[in-house]
Structure formats: C-alpha cells, structure tokens
Amino acid sequence: MTTAPGQGRSACDRRGFLRALGVCGAGLALSPAALAQAQAEGNPYGVLVDTTQCVGCRTCTRVCAEGHGLPVPEDVCRERTTERQLTVVDGRAVADPRVDTGAVFVKRQCLHCLQPACASACLTRAMYKHDAGPVTWDKGKCMGCRYCMVSCPFDMPKFEYHSAAPHIRKCDLCADRLAAGELPRCVAGCEAGALTFGRRADLLLEARKRIATEKDAYHAHIFGEREAGGTSWLYLAAVPFDKLGFPGDLEYVSYPNLTKEFLYGVPVVLTLVPPLLLGIAKATHRDTLPATGGRRA
C-alpha cells in the first residue's frame, strides 16, 4: 500500500514506476515483467468497481460470455451468477437522496479473495490462487467434491449439475489474458468507466481518493478492503453495501483462518496421542491373563 520504511531507494522508484503503470493500466498493456513484479511483491492485480459510474449496460456480461465460450446471456439484470453466466449485473432499486436515478447497478462475479476459502478448501489444489491475483480452476485436478462451494462466503463457485463431466464455473479474472499482458474482458469492454484495473494497493488509494474528494457521492466504505480478509475486487457505492445485496455477516479475517486452529491441532494430536495410548496400554496390561481371557493385547 505504502512503501515500507527502511526500503531502499531503488525499490521506491520501482514501486513508483509500477504504480503509475498500474493506475494507467486501463489504457496500458501489461508487461510480463510487471506481472512477475506483482507476484514478487504480493500486491496482486484487481479491479475497482465504482457502482456510481455503472449505467447497467451489461456489456461486461456479453464480452465475458463470448470470451469464455458460454452462451450469450439474456440481456437482463440478475442477482446471482450461474454456471452459464460468470458475471451478472444486479439492478437494485434504492430510495436514497444520494442515488438520483433511484437504481444502482452492481456487477457481480468472483471477488478473488487474497486468501480464498475455496482454494484452501480444495484438497487437490484445483482451485488455486495465483500470486498475480486470479483464483482459477483446473479441470485436470478437480474431483468435483464441491467443498469450495461449501466454503465460499460469496457462493461464487457454481457446479454443472446436469453434466456427466461437470466443471466448476466462476470468474477467472481472465487469467490467460493477464498472462499475455491484456486486460480482463469486462474491464476492456466497460465504456462507462465503472471498472478500473490495476494493482490492489493502487486501487485502494484511488478508491480513498474518490471517497475523500466527493464526500457526497460515496458511502465511506470500500467493500473488499477487509471483508473476508481482503479481496482483489473492490467496490465503491453511494449507499451502504447491505442495501445493495452484499452479504452483511462477513468475517474481517480470511476464511482459511477459521480452520487454522484445527489444522494446527493435527500434528499435535498425531504426536502426543499415540505415545499416551501406548503408555496406558502398557500400564493397564496384566502380565498374567485369566485363563478364559484369550490373547495378549
């Protein structure tokens, strides 16, 4: 987010350069070098969704479907993504003086958590968080247990229940295009300026700047900054997010944290319990067994 104190000057310069690159990312092509840099610095790419700018044209849903080889969806607003539609635009009627049109459009898709519940839940690493930002799914590894769906607090992974070789479907942040130095399709297709692509740290700065400079236009909260431990997609809105159908009961720690204590307990149990049991067995063992008692333990 900000340069850590004590870092060398060259790192500062590089950061500055990359930040400029990131903020201008909407227009600039990405270089593979920059991508590698993002990975190295733990500052993934993300997208800032400014719902005050979205006009609800749903171009993003069309280019997404075309790009992912899915049927072009009906041109309507939907609340939830499906296994056929990886991103939707949710139209919400909102009665609030800050919303002059009376409607707010919210693009919905996988939020690409920094520490995704789905990826930590996956026992085959089919669901995988790339350092560059995207959480992707690998059909060669997935066994279709759907534990990712159980775990995701946003209910984003969708399963093809009517296929003999089902896929898990969700937004992949166009990882193939990122690797080739191109923008995600929805960002490239958005003409309303509602979507800004860049590095997450820079997007957070940008979001804060908008909130600070236009206090009346924004509700002072960046959704995704801390929710679920932080997400790569960030949202700005004029009204509180629970009015826009965002889940209100989210953790601020990452979801994998909820199973951390249990997993830490595993090696403890496996190293302490067997010797304890062996000790008890030896301590309670009678050397002379009753005649009817049968075998030694």
Added chain:
Amino acid sequence: MRDATRSISPARAELARVSSFLRQELRPRGRILTPFNVITATLVLATAVILFFRFAYGLGSVTNLNQDYPWGLWIGFDVVTGVAFAGGAYVVVFLVHVLNLERYRPIVRVTVLNGFLAYVFYAGALVLDLGRPWNVINPVIGNSFGVSSVLFLVAWHFMLYMLAELIEFSPAIAEWLGLERLRRFLERMTLGAVILGISLSILHQSGLGALFLMAKSKIQPLWYSEFIPIQFLVSSVFAGLSMVIFEGTISRRVFHHRASASFHFSQERIVVGLSRICAGAMFVYLFLQALVFLHGQDWRHLTAGWGSWYLLENVGFVAAPCALFALAWRNRSTPLARWAAVLAMLGVILNRLNVSVIAWQPHAAVRYVPTWMEFVVTLGVISAEIWVFRWIVNRMPVLREEPAHATTVAPVSNAEPTHLRKEA
C-alpha cells in the same frame, strides 16, 4: 502368499486347501427368497439404475442438489452421520486393547467389522457424490496435495483408518482360512493398528465437523460455533456406542447360532457398561452445548422456529437419552439401554443433518429437499453393506472369540456344518 512356508509341496497343499475352502464358502447359504432379501435386492437394483442415470446425465438428473446446497443427503447422512455411527470401533478397541478391559472383548470383532464396512461403504457413497470421480486419486498419488484443506485430512484419515481397521480385523480372516501362523503375525500388529486408528479417529471425527468451519455465514447460528469439531468428536463416542448397543440387539437375534455362549452371557454386562459410558459422554456433550450456547449469546435465536427445533434436538434426543442411559446403568436394564440407544442415534442423525443440510442456508430462496432417488440410493448402500456384513458374520469367527476350527488346524469339511442354518 504365505511367507513362512519353506518347501513347496506343503505350501501347495495349503494353497489348494485354502482355495477349495474359499470356493465352498463363496456359495450362498440358506433361503434366498426371504422378505429381507427381496426388499434389499429391490433397493440395490433400483440404486444401480439410479446410479446409471447419475453417471450418464450428472448429479442434477437424480438429486435436488443446487448451487446453494452443494452437499445433500448423500454427504450429510451417508458420510457425515454414517462415520459418526462407525465411531464405536475406536471406542471399543480403546476399552479392550488400551485400557485392557476384558469385559468388552467379545464385541471387539463385530464392532471393528461394522466400523470397517461402514467406512468402506460410506467412502464409496462419497465417490458417488463426486462430480469428477476419475480424479479421486489426485489427492492420493501426490500430484496435487491440498494440505491446507480439512477435506484432504479427512480423506487421508479415512483411507489410513480403513487400513488400520482391516489390520485389527485381519486375525479373524486368518482364523477363518485356518492360517494359524499368519494369524499370529497379524495379531502382533493389533496394538499398533489400534493406537494409530484411535489417533486417526480423533482427528477425522472432529475433522468432519471442521469441514463446516468455513461455512460460518451459511449455517443457522444455533448450529455453528468454532467448537463444532469438539462437538462432533464427543458425539461420535455416544453415537458409535449407541450403534453398538442397537446393532448388538439385532445381531443377537439374527446371528444367534453364530455367537458363542460367552457372547450371549456377557451381553448384559457389556450393554450396561456401555450405557454408563454413553451417559457420561452425553453429559459432557450437553455441558459443551450449554457452554457454546451461552458463550454465543444465542438466546435471541431460541424464540424463532429454529429455537424449538434446536431444543427438540438437544432436550428430546440428547438430554432424554442421557437420562435413560443413566437409568439403564443404575437398574442394569438392557431394554432401557436399547431405547436410550435408539433415541441417541436419532439425536445424532438430527444433529449431523442439521449442521450439513437442514439448518444450512436457512434464508435460501429454494430449500433443498432430497429426491426419492437420493433416499433409495442411501438405503441401497446400507442394504449392500448389510449383505456383506451378514456374509462375513455367517462365515468368519466374528461373534465368537476363540473359534475351535482356527486354533486347531481342522480339516475344512469340519468347519462347515455349524454355520449352515440361517439365511445368508
């Protein structure tokens, strides 16, 4: 196969003996057209047909699973509940092999066999539920280890525990085949397998609860707490033992001719002793539930419909059987213990289904209700398991602790007539 034989011809004779014995044993026995057989065969056949459609057209063609309910009856009942019921095996081997309480030795083999078969069939049911089952070996062979996943831990513990239970049961197989030296070799591995098995059970019984830790916003708060793993572990103790009591009641009648006199004689003492353990475990569980309830400040949830459902589960099906178990112990009453066991089992079914299915996504637009086909497959899996259980009990020394035909190397033909009476 046997390592100890030195010269060829005795080994060959032994092999010939075992194989001819096996050929005889594989034949079905007893009447085939019993009502039980007809009903279970119908269920198994129907299951086969349903599974054909499931694998040809996807899970959606036979189940009501949807995007809000990725796990339904097959996981919630077959796996999550079934494994809790299989918990009797690790508790009983703990009593007998670790605490050396000889009183419970007569039920060790039948309990371990039940546990082993439960795991084999419920792990099998898990494969039916997988969307891409051909990738099921991925977390096993090591090309992609998702070590941060609770499910990875549970899967590995299932596999290792099945192996441990097989080793625990294997002396009975060696006795059945009349392989005395192999039996002695296998018996020496028992304590190791028991200790490994108990450690694995502690982890995967609690692990089944830990699976739901990340679903914090999806489970009705009365059923969610960070203590789910401990609750699942404690309830697996009385779930498993209630199953032992319940199953013992049935086995005693159905396999009367297969059980030794001491098995019948010791039944009452065993049931009363297990009742006492159940009462204790259930008290601990209730205490834990109360602690979690108060700590979570869940009073406000009690007034809604979910509150009555929660009270029904914990008062009607935990507190009540807990008291019944205590009474059964005090009055040395086996019938009371059986009623308590049935109530306790219903309580465990309720609890596991509440966490995994019923209290799951209480605000979902479309609630999940299993299709009749999901019920049929569940019953079909149970039927197939009972068939295998019956086949083994009717042949191997399971309900008798020291079978004569295995310890003395008797000719094969002598081993036959005693088992032949009832259906098989």
